[in-house]
Amino acid sequence: MEAEPKHKQEEGLGPNGRSSIRPVAMAAHAPRHRRYLVYLNILHCALVGGFILGPTAFYGRSNSSRPLRFGGNDSVLDFFLGSGYLDRSPVFFGFYTRGSLNLQCLNTPLLYLAGMFLILILSLIMVVRRTTVGYKHTWMLGKRYSTNVSYKIFSGWDFTIQDPSAAILKQSFIRNDLKLFLEEESFSLRKARRTVGQAVRLYLLRFVLNLLVLLLLAGAFCLINYAAKTSQKESGGYWLFSLVLQYLPPIAITFVNLVLPHIFRTISSFEDYSFTMQVNATLVRSVFLKLASLGIYLYLIFPTTEPHQNPFRCRENVFGREMYKLCIFNFLATLCSTFLLNYPWKLLQEKYPSSLLVRLLGKQRFLIPFKVLDLVYSQTVSWVGVYYCPLLPLIGTVTLMATFYIQKFTVLRCCVAERRMFRGSSSSVLFHFMLLVGLIMAAITLGFNLHQQEATPDKSSCGPFGNGATVFNVTGVCMNSLPSPAQTTLRYLTSEAFALPLLLAEIIILTSYVSRGQANQKAIERLKDMLVMSSSDKRFLVKQHATVLRRQRKPQRGCPTAIEEDPAPETSPPTHTLFTHTT
Numbered sequence: 001m002e003a004e005p006k007h008k009q010e011e012g013l014g015p016n017g018r019s020s021i022r023p024v025a026m027a028a029h030a031p032r033h034r035r036y037l038v039y040l041n042i043l044h045c046a047l048v049g050g051f052i053l054g055p056t057a058f059y060g061r062s063n064s065s066r067p068l069r070f071g072g073n074d075s076v077l078d079f080f081l082g083s084g085y086l087d088r089s090p091v092f093f094g095f096y097t098r099g100s101l102n103l104q105c106l107n108t109p110l111l112y113l114a115g116m117f118l119i120l121i122l123s124l125i126m127v128v129r130r131t132t133v134g135y136k137h138t139w140m141l142g143k144r145y146s147t148n149v150s151y152k153i154f155s156g157w158d159f160t161i162q163d164p165s166a167a168i169l170k171q172s173f174i175r176n177d178l179k180l181f182l183e184e185e186s187f188s189l190r191k192a193r194r195t196v197g198q199a200v201r202l203y204l205l206r207f208v209l210n211l212l213v214l215l216l217l218a219g220a221f222c223l224i225n226y227a228a229k230t231s232q233k234e235s236g237g238y239w240l241f242s243l244v245l246q247y248l249p250p251i252a253i254t255f256v257n258l259v260l261p262h263i264f265r266t267i268s269s270f271e272d273y274s275f276t277m278q279v280n281a282t283l284v285r286s287v288f289l290k291l292a293s294l295g296i297y298l299y300l301i302f303p304t305t306e307p308h309q310n311p312f313r314c315r316e317n318v319f320g321r322e323m324y325k326l327c328i329f330n331f332l333a334t335l336c337s338t339f340l341l342n343y344p345w346k347l348l349q350e351k352y353p354s355s356l357l358v359r360l361l362g363k364q365r366f367l368i369p370f371k372v373l374d375l376v377y378s379q380t381v382s383w384v385g386v387y388y389c390p391l392l393p394l395i396g397t398v399t400l401m402a403t404f405y406i407q408k409f410t411v412l413r414c415c416v417a418e419r420r421m422f423r424g425s426s427s428s429v430l431f432h433f434m435l436l437v438g439l440i441m442a443a444i445t446l447g448f449n450l451h452q453q454e455a456t457p458d459k460s461s462c463g464p465f466g467n468g469a470t471v472f473n474v475t476g477v478c479m480n481s482l483p484s485p486a487q488t489t490l491r492y493l494t495s496e497a498f499a500l501p502l503l504l505a506e507i508i509i510l511t512s513y514v515s516r517g518q519a520n521q522k523a524i525e526r527l528k529d530m531l532v533m534s535s536s537d538k539r540f541l542v543k544q545h546a547t548v549l550r551r552q553r554k555p556q557r558g559c560p561t562a563i564e565e566d567p568a569p570e571t572s573p574p575t576h577t578l579f580t581h582t583t
Contacts, residue, residue, distance in 0.1 A: 033372060033431050037379055038400050040126065044119050044386065044393035051115030052096060052390055055108065059101040068095075077239060080328060081246055082321035091324070091391045093316035094462040105478040109464040113471060116387050120446075123383065123439055131432040152177060180275065187274045206271050213267060213285060220256040220289065221296050227252035228300040249301075249322075250329035253293050257377065258333070261286040261370050283369050287434055290377045291441060297322075298384065298445055302452065314462035316388045319449065323385025327392060330378055331399040338406050338414075346414040366415040371407065372431055375400075380438030384445050 070085050078084035082092070089095060098108050156174050161167050194202070231248040244251075264285045268278040301322050342364060349358050382396040450471050465471060479487055492498055 033375055033428075034400055034404055036130075037375060038397055040123065040379075041382065041393040041397040041400065043122065044382075045397060047115050047118050047122075048386075048390050048393060051111045051118070053090065055101050055111055056090070056096055056099065059099040061095075061097045061099045077243060080243065080325075082324040087317055087321070091389060092314075092320050093388045093390070094314040096390070096464050097462075098464060104481040109474045110478065112464045113474065115390075119386060119393075120383075120439070120443060124436075127432055127435050127439060131429065131436055134429040134432060149178075149181065152181070184274055184276065202272055209267050209271055213264065216260055216263060217289060217292070220260060220293060223256060224249065224252050224293055224296055225300060228297060247325060247329055249297055250326050253297060253326070254329060254333045256293060257286075257290050257374075258337075260289055261373070264289075265367075279369060283373070283430065286370065286373050287376070287437075290373055291380065291437060294326075294377070294380060294384075295441060295445075302449070315453070316463055320385055320388030320392075323381055323392065324389050324395070326381045327378065327385070327395055327399065330374075330381070331403060334374075334403050334406055338410050342410055342414040363416045364410075364414050366407075366411050373434070376431065376434040376438055379435060380442060383439055383442035387446055 068085075068088055074085040078086045086092070087094070096108060096112060101107055101111075152174065156177075158170055161170055227248045231245055233245070261282065265278075265282045268281045271278070271281070273281060301319065345361070345364060348355075349363065352358055378396065378399070382392050385392045453470070465474060479490055482490070
């Protein structure tokens with residue numbers, strides 16, 4: 001009795017076993033990536049709690065800190081804008097100040113710096129490890145390994161399926177896989193038959209379409225620039241207009257990230273690529289759009305965080321507030337698009353299936369690559385803002401879990417199955433590579449912002465690095481309190497003289513890994529050749545065995561009388577012998 005729900009869950013079926021929820025199987029890769037990001041953010045939350053929140057809660061803040069109370073000019077809008085009460089809360093950088101924990105080598109600034117450093121380093125190690133492991137499996141089982149079609153047909157069935165709806169879903173999966181294989185083979189044949197004139201016209205068309213893509217990207221960046229400059233204007237009007245004005249840059253970024261990937265998907269269909277290449281081209285353009293739009297917005301808000309107009313304003317809180325608004329609005333956009341757009345659209349399709357508007361709009365489909373890109377974008381925002389908004393990983397964990405159930409409702413209730421299947425063999429490598437790019441972007445942003453603050457004469461006076469302390473000189477007091485050998489060792493490790501042995505060690509390690517990789521590659525190629533020879537030997541032996549059997553059967557078919565008369569000497573040998581001698 002317990003096997004049926006298990007198979008329904010594996011095959012993407014609900015408790016009722018209806019076939020209308022088939023798109024869940026297509027989204028099998030997106031929840032796996034989302035689960036990985038949830039675990040990663042939980043690790044970040046543990047580091048923030050152990051290094052920042054725990055010591056601050058146990059040892060307290062400085063005596064000059066005001067108590068955290070909700071009142072005065074605070075309002076509910078502060079939870080959307082990150083201002084007022086939320087600006088004074090533990091959500092942002094300015095809340096954490098030096099408390100009673102103020103030793104030379106154990107104080108709030110050092111713990112804050114160590115926590116953020118560990119978050120970036122552990123994220124880098126985990127993402128690089130997953131990227132390299134996924135690339136290794138993709139390299140071994142990718143283009144160099146082709147599954148036999150007979151294996152897909154005769155060995156692709158799961159005999160543990162018991163539910164009829166799950167069996168129908170499995171049949172659809174195998175059929176779509178074969179369709180994709182035949183489509184790629186047909187494209188390869190059509191590409192081989194392409195003439196020179198057709199190739200020239202195709203390349204000219206692709207050049208024009210790429211120019212169109214560049215124009216769309218330039219228009220998107222101009223729109224983000226206009227939204228960022230407009231949102232800086234002070235507005236004393238109605239609260240709703242002020243809220244929209246504050247959220248204008250996130251609205252512009254979300255709008256271009258929502259509309260342009262679908263336009264890129266349509267453009268790639270006219271470039272005469274294979275289906276896999278169309279998906280890859282759309283993903284590359286969409287990744288560049290999302291990361292470049294975020295980078296441009298970060299570049300635009302750097303001047304707005306300078307405390308020239310208000311010297312008492314904490315610039316780190318201003319920057320963290322922008323990342324907070326991006327994270328919140330990304331979740332609000334998912335929520336509103338599901339319950340205010342997708343679900344009413346589905347109800348309209350069910351109530352008026354034959355109307356002209358429904359036929360023009362078509363049916364909704366769950367596009368897995370775009371959902372994966374949304375995950376990369378949200379995690380990049382979390383990495384960029386974690387230094388200025390330490391509770392952003394906790395907010396990201398909650399929004400990821402809530403978004404999972406919202407998108408599950410979208411898949412089960414609003415979407416239909418995709419006609420062409422997206423192969424997820426290389427999606428893991430692409431996902432982790434995009435995460436790596438986003439992490440590098442977050443590290444560059446943090447380094448540039450810290451360098452800019454160090455070069456600015458009027459240093460920030462909020463947070464753990466206030467009163468003239470910065471990230472670059474906060475470790476000086478601790479180093480001066482260490483013994484002389486330890487100081488000498490640390491100074492040598494941070495000097496330029498250590499760069500040469502470090503570089504030599506890196507060259508040796510990289511050379512050894514490259515040599516091992518080349519040796520493993522040759523060994524893998526030899527093993528593949530051995531597999532091919534083994535299959536050839538088996539085929540040869542089967543052919544020889546069939547030939548021997550054929551030769552044994554030929555004389556039996558040619559002399560049937562001899563076979564029938566063989567038993568005669570045993571039944572009457574005297575008569576046969578006498579007749580032979582008489583003759």
